[in-house]
């Protein structure tokens with residue numbers, strides 16, 4: 055612990071928040087509640103309104119409709135500079151003419167905090183992000199990862215109600231990325247600060263967040279813990295956006311299930327019913343596909359077209375007639391004898407599947 | 413061992429230096445002969461007396477009387493016009509960057525480039541057409557109840573020259589300063605606001621400190637330009653306002669007595685010195701940003 | 708941004724002040740000069756008399772052609788001198804950049820009047836006796852602008868990669884410069900050419916101090932006979948120059964990124 059005292063964490067709530075840019079509905083009735091001390095990641099494809107949502111919370115953009123509250127108090131009309139929300143921008147946006155210390159103190163000066171308290175706070179922040187040796191460096195003398203940590207320290211220095219992070223890691227390379235990600239999470243837990251984290255990288259969202267909200271077209275499709283989201287997606291969109299998925303064509307049977315490959319499987323309850331005979335696309339996770347014997351009545355035969363070693367797992371790409379290449383993940387020790395060009399049999403081991411209109 | 417390590421790269425670098433200079437020789441020769449050599453030559457001749465002896469006597473007339481007056485007038489003129497030009501030009505650049513569309517600002521660029529760079533003579537005549545006794549603006553203002561000629565104003569006066577110089581100083585500032593304003597990123601204002609600062613704080617702590625070096629750099633450029641401008645004043649005043657370039661011009665045009673020739677040299681070098689001081693200011697302005705500006 | 712902008716009460720003051728300013732310094736003089744130039748003989752009515760007068764002057768065509776010729780040569784000489792120098796500088800001799808930067812800014816600092824006096828002292832008879840003398844000084848005076856134009860477009864094209872690619876595909880140096888680099892920095896070259904040309908066309912100071920007659924110096928002489936004629940010339944040359952520059956900048960905006968004008972704007976700064 056760095057001995058930083060925190061005030062009580064805040065609850066952030068958006069209800070029915072919309073934002074229109076002319077004809078574009080960047081946000082379309084977004085409902086979202088972030089509990090005190092919780093880290094919620096907003097995940098979604100490019101242009102789905104993640105940044106817009108964050109900017110509305112920060113007050114850099116106004117909502118066309120809906121309510122924004124912090125601890126139950128309406129915040130819509132509060133000017134951005136009075137909101138006490140720490141934001142970390144995608145492009146760092148450190149002030150290039152100020153050194154690291156001055157950047158971190160910027161918000162404290164704006165609050166007219168006396169010099170002694172300021173410098174104490176700056177050194178706490180520098181310790182927190184482990185940049186003590188760079189206190190007098192200018193932003194252009196820092197690496198991307200260091201700049202991002204300064205941006206984080208600057209946002210945290212003002213003891214914000216809510217921490218807002220807009221794809222803070224997207225400009226960094228893979229290794230630094232996961233390191234800073236862990237650092238952000240450590241600090242966030244340490245300070246117990248309510249945090250909204252925007253990303254379009256599902257792995258990032260799953261690994262850092264208490265809950266992940268998947269957005270699509272300006273709405274929240276589903277918000278849940280990472281594990282729930284993965285195992286119980288509420289819609290085909292969520293299912294295919296979270297984790298890897300095969301998209302296998304099939305048809306709805308008279309019984310209300312679906313027929314894909316050589317099998318009939320019941321349809322997930324989360325999906326609205328389709329009329330029998332409807333062409334659908336089933337969304338199947340690689341790990342729910344298993345190898346089986348040729349004699350299994352459910353077995354589908356295919357040709358191994360691709361084999362890539364991923365460490366403990368090996369990914370097979372299997373060519374099957376009438377379907378795109380199907381990916382299967384199998385324990386590496388089980389596939390030693392399999393080679394490209396060989397025929398194998400496999401089946402879906404799930405009791406129900408997600409499907410959408412083809 | 414250590415010296416050996418140092419020796420080798422130095423040798424190869426020395427070899428490369430020669431082959432690096434060679435292709436640049438035409439450029440060095442050209443600027444050396446047509447830029448540096450004339451400046452050197454006039455400087456050297458200004459230090460010679462009538463019998464070819466070395467002396468500073470050519471410079472004595474510059475230190476009092478009408479020539480000193482010409483220098484102070486020239487400096488005053490360029491100071492005033494570069495203050496007006498830099499302030500209004502900066503404001504103009506800010507508004508265009510902030511609010512104008514790309515196409516419109518390209519057209520403004522072109523207009524400014526012509527006003528600032530190839531204006532010279534035509535500007536003087538356009539100024540007469542607008543603000544002369546019979547000028548359009550003069551007549552419009554008169555019908556609005558303001559007779560600009562009611563006092564001592566004429567376009568051939570110091571005030572007139574200040575006005576006409578502003579016609580190229582403002583556009584020049586606009587051109588030179590615009591890239592600096594475009595360089596201010598919107599996220600800095602957003603970050604500042606987000607950290608709880610007002611717009612005033614943002615300007616005081618971030619925007620103005622970032623713009624200041626460019627602003628002063630541009631200011632000194634305007635000063636040097638205004639100080640040495642010749643064409644506009646020449647076409648406009650025909651010598652009613654005593655400016656150093658105009659005086660040099662009349663010396664050159666007149667029948668040159670050798671006495672006056674030396675005087676002309678000294679005046680020319682005097683101008684280089686004044687402009688050189690502006691150059692030092694310019695370099696200082698650039699340097700002051702070097703500590704945080706990435707190059 | 709929108710939310711922040713809303714709280715700025717200065718917006719309309721700024722825009723208003725700037726609109727007024729541009730009206731005052733750009734539009735009024737041009738408009739006033741244009742209306743003036745169409746005045747009738749006795750200062751009454753509208754006519755083309757001043758333009759007709761202009762075309763009837765003996766000096767009009769010779770001086771216009773002299774200026775066009777000198778300016779064109781200055782443009783070409785600028786390119787011949789600067790393109791190889793700049794390409795080489797950026798590729799192989801970065802260490803000379805500060806020196807060349809300085810030399811190219813110098814003409815902004817050394818007053819043209821002083822340069823003219825220096826030229827009278829330093830140039831040998833052969834050069835002083837030929838009007839082509841002016842060409843060299845036009846090139847020098849335009850240097851700060853032409854240098855920027857070429858340099859900026861070179862910065863944006865990743866010269867090194869281009870050259871390496873071309874050389875590795877077996878092209879000779881000559882072919883590389885002509886077929887790869889020149890097209891890549893087309894807008895910078897065009898910009899530099901035009902800047903040198905425009906400067907040459909309008910140059911008055913050194914021309915008159917070295918006692919040559921070109922279009923601008925002739926204008927000043929002609930003005931003593933007919934000020935309306937001189938105003939007509941000014942309108943004619945301004946509108947022409949602005950139209951040409953706008954055309955070039957719009958063209959080069961369409962082609963590559965908008966470098967040519969931008970770079971010229973950066974002038975000596977940055």
Ligand SMILES: Nc1ncnc2c1ncn2[C@@H]1O[C@H](COP(=O)(O)OP(=O)(O)OP(=O)(O)O)[C@@H](O)[C@H]1O
Nearest residue numbers: 075078079080099100101102103104105106107254
């Ligand atoms: N200022 C604006 N003017 C007009 N349209 C806008 C503006 N800002 C955003 N939009 C539009 O609103 C939609 C949502 O934009 P937003 O930036 O929130 O997306 P995002 O989810 O953050 O995407 P990304 O992952 O690419 O950053 C987009 O269609 C975008 O084009």
Ligand SMILES: [Mg+2]
Nearest residue numbers: 104105106221
């Ligand atoms: Mg975004």
